[in-house]
Amino acid sequence: MITIRSSYHPIDVAILWCDLSEHEDEILQVDLLQPGSLRKHFPQWPNLHNYVECIYDAIxxxxxxxxxxxxxxxxxxxxxxxxxxxxxxxxxxxxxxSLPDQRPAFLFAQNADHSGCVSLNAHLAKQAELDYALRSLERLQQTFASTADEMAALSTLNDKLKARLESLGVPSETSEAMQNRLIGAMLETTLGKNQNGKQQSIYSSQAALVQAILLRFPGVDGLSKSTIDRRFADARRLIAQVKRG
Structure with a gap:
């Protein structure tokens, strides 16, 4: 009867591999530290020497x-x-x-039906795939954590920039829209006509109003013709949208 052990010496493996358990005591009496001692004392069992050397080479x-x-x-x-x-x-x-064609009885059950079992090769392959997936997941988690930190830092920076712009009096999109509505309403009132169809302004057109502004405020930053024309256009377009609903 084969006894299952948790570990083996190389000579133990060779004896069991050659199915020479009955001669174990005889074999172990030989000085195994001497090279070629197994081949010299047991020429009738050449595989005993070959298997031991095979194990040593693998180790x-x-x-x-x-x-x-x-x-x-x-x-x-x-x-x-x-x-x-x-x-x-x-x-x-x-x-x-390494030796898939070898199935020593002391390691492998000879008559067991393994048709419904997962092979060791398949298990090892799946284990390798799982290990790779876990490593990939760990890398993705590290990347996600790093990206989240960067986004948090950018959000904080964005809040600081908003506060800075507000302190400098730079209008936000909302306040700029309000300013455009106000400018558009003033243009409609100033350059428009009353209910009787009479011109309400001394300026005959928007171009005349722009020219008057340039003459009164020459060289003032932000009051160039291109800037005024653009702001007036934006304002009139926005107020027209508001009137249409």
């Missing part, structure tokens, strides 16, 4: 995680590699990834 290449006396493997521990320890889970994953 040293980083394909198969292992430890030495509970610590990470270093160059100093290579002389005592027979004492490497491999977790059952890591060993199982290594077989699935």
């Amino acid at each position: 040293l290449s980083g394909e198969l995680p292992a430890t030495y006396l509970g610590q990470p493997i270093t160059s100093d521990s290579h002389l005592h590699r027979v004492y490497y320890s491999i977790r059952r889970t890591d060993l199982l994953i290594w077989f699935v990834r």
Whole structure:
């Protein structure tokens, strides 16, 4: 009967892999620190040596995680590699990834029906996708937080600029619209005709009124002809919209 263990030494894996559990005591009596000792003492079981070397190669290449006396493997521990320890889970994953055609009985149930189960490869692939999605979500959350901070800073700056403009007397859109209504109403009253059709102003037209303003206030900032014409046009257009409802 195969006993499930949580970890194995490389020689343990090779013995179980070769199905030589009945000869375990005999095999372990050999000095495994001597290179080629397994091939020398057990020529009848060539795979025993081959499998051990295969495991060592996988460990040293980083394909198969292992430890030495509970610590990470270093160059100093290579002389005592027979004492490497491999977790059952890591060993199982290594077989699935690197030796998919091998199914040692001590790791894999031989007669179990796995038709309704998710394969380890599929599980690992899904796990990798999930890890990537979580990392992407974390990056998006960081980007969102940074953008939110920038928007908050811009909103604060906008409030400060509004307050600054108000303190300087710069009209807002609302106050400018009110000014245009007032200007438009004054133009309609000044340049318009009364109920009897009589001209109410000494100025015969808007152009004459503009000319009079320029003559009375020469060189005043904001009272150039182009500025006055534009403001008057905006004001008359707005008051016409108000009259139409």
